[in-house]
């Protein structure tokens with residue numbers, strides 16, 4: 001089995017950060033905040049956060065803050081809209097719950113209704129969809145399981161049924177897919193694996209084979225990780241590949257929290273600092 005070419009990935013992330021003005025970056029402008037999260041968290045898991053100017057990042061993030069807040073986006077049925085335009089999706093429930101919990105402000109929303117809405121997105125196969133009746137999908141399952149975990153409501157999940165659906169996502173190559181009949185993809189190493197950990201069923205997949213699949217998706221020359229072996233690398237898959245390896249307890253990586261998708265020491269610092 002190959003090894004994690006950590007140094008190369010650090011160089012890759014820093015090079016993407018520096019390329020702010022090229023065409024690809026301009027086209028990605030609308031998800032630059034996501035890119036910052038993926039890049040910075042990758043560097044932190046690899047123990048290289050000191051390679052960035054934190055003050056510069058913080059002042060840029062603060063510049064992006066909008067006057068509106070999260071609490072106003074909860075709807076009567078407990079769901080959350082993504083923005084003032086009103087699209088509803090269980091992803092937005094996760095984002096709202098995660099942010100408010102980190103800010104120690106969860107009591108500002110109706111938690112009972114938020115839990116009930118997520119439970120209404122649960123399917124017969126044990127999985128969750130984006131709205132009630134929506135098809136089960138691993139990304140959505142992470143959002144729903146993560147939000148329930150943060151709100152202390154994992155008892156609403158049929159862990160064996162969901163665990164079975166999730167472990168069936170592992171294909172021959174060792175990689176995980178997002179839904180039945182789909183190709184494996186490195187980012188599902190995060191969505192599926194974190195969900196399995198939160199419901200205590202991670203031992204139902206072959207960890208060694210998944211580690212090999214992720215390592216096979218590395219660009220060992222120029223750094224970065226792709227969705228599948230030999231595809232083009234990007235920051236998104238680099239982050240979820242390395243975060244997946246962290247969940248798999250790959251040596252030399254910081255531990256990551258499966259519900260908050262942030263390094264465990266960061267989460268501890270946030271909560272301990274509050275008490």
Ligand SMILES: [Zn+2]
Pocket residue numbers: 185186187188227237
């Ligand atoms: Zn992907």
